[in-house]
Amino acid sequence: MYRYLFSPITINRLEIKNRIAYPSLGLLFSYDSKLNDRYTHFFRERAKGGAGIVTVGPVGVDFLGSGILALSIARDEAIPDFTKVTGIIKEEGARAWIQLFHAGAYSHPFLIDGKDPIAPSAVYSKYAKTTPREMTIEDIHQVQEAFAAAARRAVVAGFDGVEIIGSAGYLITQFLSPLKNHRTDQYGGSFENRLRFPTELIAKVRDAVGPDVPLTIRMAGNDFVPGSNTDTDTPKIAAAYQAAGVDAINVTGGWHESRVPQLPMELPRTAYAFLARNIKNAVTVPVMASNRIASPDDAERILRDGYADMVNLGRVLIADPQWPVKAFEGRTSEIRPCVACSQGCTDEIFSGRPVFCVGNPRAGFEAERKIIPTDSPKRIMVVGAGAAGLEAAVTAAERGHRVEIFEKDSDLGGQLWIAGAPPHKRELLEFIRYYRAMVNRCQIPLHLNTTVDINLIREKAPGHVIVAEGARALIPPIPGADSPEVLNAWQVLKDNPMLGKRVAIIGGGAVGLETALFVAAKGTLTPEVLHFLMAYDAMPPERLKALMFAGTSSVTVFEMLDKAGKDVGKSTRWILMDRLNRYGVTIKTGTRVLSIDNGKITWEQDGENRSDRFDTVILASGSLSEQRLAKAMADAGIPHTVVGDGIKPGKLNDAIHGGFLAALGL
């Protein structure tokens, strides 16, 4: 079905069985730079799922470049552990790749025993919040030798291919960038001089591994940093890399410090494939595309339409390692989605914690969270078809229990519909697609429009009940908040009612801010209309840009705390705040709303009372657990398990992981 995706490709002389590569992703499964069982189970599962290449990385080549957190192959003693992992990847039918890593100025002193990070020049790094030491010529040669020695060890450990990281703002990118490289010697200044460090490095690694070992490099197709390399420079860089000896080029976009997002769901699917295509025009070796290639259709299109020769599936294979197998078998609707929420991966790793996956409770827990068939199948009643109930139902059914789902609404999905309503959050609706497919596949009877009470439970007499009642919007104790003309965020996101010109939102947490975006985006130019107007030069670009953010309502958010969006993930908060700013949303922090009276809001700020009039007032003040059935069951002494928001309002991963674990415990 996916003819191009599942055709083999040759890199150097090595045949790869398909066009799917799992790229390097820091997982932080250890704090001693060593591989452990958690890593090996993780990689086994990715290889088993059918990817052609599985990359182990990032792997440091010396201490200053990777410190205590990344894996390291800086010493021979590391070889046996890496040999074990390559054995596993190859045993499962994939080619084993390693990504060799040096952070340069992106290293942090606290990760390298308080030493200074090294870089081409002593330019302050906003990302690491420190100024690195300028590398001497001796340092330069040492780092190049360290890459070569690491690559040699990697080949001894059985890796089929070696990738050098030349992307994301790390050491090689720093040498290439006039922003970071202010050297006046042979490694700085002209384009040729800035290229010298990476091309010499490639040549040394090539020498170390010999002519037949596939050697690849990852590069940004555009640094997306003003003053740094753009897509007019990168094809020349790629051509120089090929001339220096690489066998394939892996193209991503941006640096860690770019103000253009690279990972979250705001980034449209396949958005950076055009960068790969741009590189492909300049080289003859295979090119890989990257970033948000979510569905098999997307991947096939990238290959078929000539954007790239291979696709990287990063978080997508964390969310579902079986993606390749399911695509091959035509079971695409059963692929667990990566919704690019960044909560379990990027946010965790930037907080120094191991990666997990919101949508896949097994990721990183492959050994301990196995779906083992039950030897005592029970009749299970699941009440509530939100994420928690659905995950519990599907997992229980996969274990061999006989499950039925009961849902009071007319469709499954619960709060997922609300969460997926704001602009750029539509990806969350992919969970609905997935659970619908799985409910079908597991042949789970789904009783919609059915409110469950104790009588129904007694009548059905199931072996166990999973109660996933969810939550409801909370009305805060503000005079006037309960009057009928005051809306709440859930109603607005779900029913999309007509709103007034001046809209106030009370509560500036994640829900309040996303509701603000939802409201502010109403009446703006749609992407299609923008494309049309741009294509015909119908209006000046600046005017079109203004119309992209000029909606029909003005929005003001009232937040009690000193900072809005405190509950938004680290890696995505800046994007949300940036968007709100572009849409002209006013955020009043440190405000306590005292009353709502016919659209007149009175609030206290800095000891003063003020008021203003709004056409629509929307509450976004959190939620309350629904516990009607759970309480009735507890009173009646009927055994049951509560999952999801019914325990306490939480995040999507609490719902999905909680539902999953409850089903494992049955």
Ligand SMILES: Cc1cc2nc3c(=O)[nH]c(=O)nc-3n(C[C@H](O)[C@H](O)[C@H](O)COP(=O)(O)O)c2cc1C
């Ligand atoms: C938690 C995390 C860690 C990552 N670590 C690396 C890395 O060490 N080296 C690298 O080249 N890319 C790294 N990436 C980028 C991924 O390889 C990949 O390009 C990115 O996630 C976009 O692809 P995706 O949308 O398929 O996930 C990382 C991404 C994430 C989310």
